[in-house]
Amino acid sequence: MRALPVGDDALLVEVASGDEAQALHAELLRRRAEGSLSVREIVPAARTVLLDGLADPARLASELTAAEVPPAPPRARDVVELPVRYDGPDLADVAALWGVSEPEVARIHASTEFRVAFCGFAPGFGYLAGLPPRYDVPRRATPRTAVPAGSVGLAGPYTGVYPRSSPGGWQLIGTTDAVLWDHARVPAALLSPGTRVRFIPMGPSADAA
Structure with missing residues (x-):
């Protein structure tokens, strides 16, 4: 330290x-x-x-x-559940990187409990940790000029959800209708550091997961 x-x-x-x-x-x-x-x-x-x-x-x-810092205790608050459709344009690429099928990517991701490590990049964007290191993926060689709001992406060890449309180079595996940032809500951000998060499959991906 x-x-x-x-x-x-x-x-x-x-x-x-x-x-x-x-x-x-x-x-x-x-x-x-x-x-x-x-x-x-x-x-x-x-x-x-x-x-x-x-x-x-x-x-x-x-x-x-x-001093020696003790391990982080589990958060007492409930887990935030984000409904997700595993329909992202990079799902096949992630499956190839992981050496599994596309339905298996959905199953692995949805079975993981994540924790918001920190926030940044855009209001409401949380860097979610939880996947084992073997599932780290690189960012795209060519970033997209516009990633739709609600896109669920992977980069390095993190999962993230784009709260609004913006450029981005994360590998997109799904979409959610959850509102990550609402200035009229208290608090405005749905996710904050330490928050526990789970992704709940919707549609055809629900059967796969």
């Missing part, structure tokens, strides 16, 4: 893996909830956690680098 100062009152903590970043994020949230950590914002990313609004960043940096 390495802690780097960011300005006068912020700290960027680097760790070795996504699992460690999730565990550190959960531990920092726990400390803030119990009152032992005063911080304005805690923002997780792939292998870092940013803490903003600290009174004494140097002291916390010293404490964190000397």
